[in-house]
Amino acid sequence: MLQAAxxxxxxxxxxxxxxxxxxxxxxxxxxEWExxxxxxxxxxGNEEDYIVISLVRSRALGFLADKRRTNVMLTRCKKGMFICTSQRFMQRAGSDSLVGNLLGYYEDHWVEKDELEKIEP
Structure with a gap:
């Protein structure tokens, strides 16, 4: 979607x-993959207009428990960000993480996979 646009x-x-x-x-x-x-x-230390973050987890927080590194990940976009994750995980184990708090704040903006084509970046 981003590449096509x-x-x-x-x-x-x-x-x-x-x-x-x-x-x-x-x-x-x-x-494009390279x-x-x-x-x-x-x-x-890098930035980009749009950042896609892949956070596919199923049980434990892992990386998400490190607030400093998570903050780095969440502050790299200039114009917009897409976070790809499991809503179930973020509402349970991930709810107390920095990403969980962010997604809780924007809970009205959850988009299911099949609805992505409708979003204009």
Whole structure:
């Protein structure tokens, strides 16, 4: 969606396995993938117009328990941010994290996967 709209974006995830999987998915769908996907630590100090954050977790907070690193992840966008995560996880184990608090504040802005095409960046 962002690429089709000609927007400048990067994808950040705290998990190397997710980064690799996302890069593979971008390649397989003939989308730009080089210099698009980063783990949080390697993106520190950088910014982009739009940031897509992948936070797929199912049980424990893991990375999200580190407020300093989570803050870095959440402050890299200039114009907009998309957080891809499990609503169930964020309402349970992730609710007390910085991301959980942010998503709680914007709870009226949750969008299901099949509704993404309707969003204009």
């Amino acid at each position: 000609g927007k400048h974006f990067r994808i950040i995830t705290p998990y190397d396995a997710q980064r690799s999987l996302i890069e593979e998915g971008l390649k397989n769908n003939q989308l 210099d698009k996907c980063f783990n949080v630590d390697s993106f520190q």
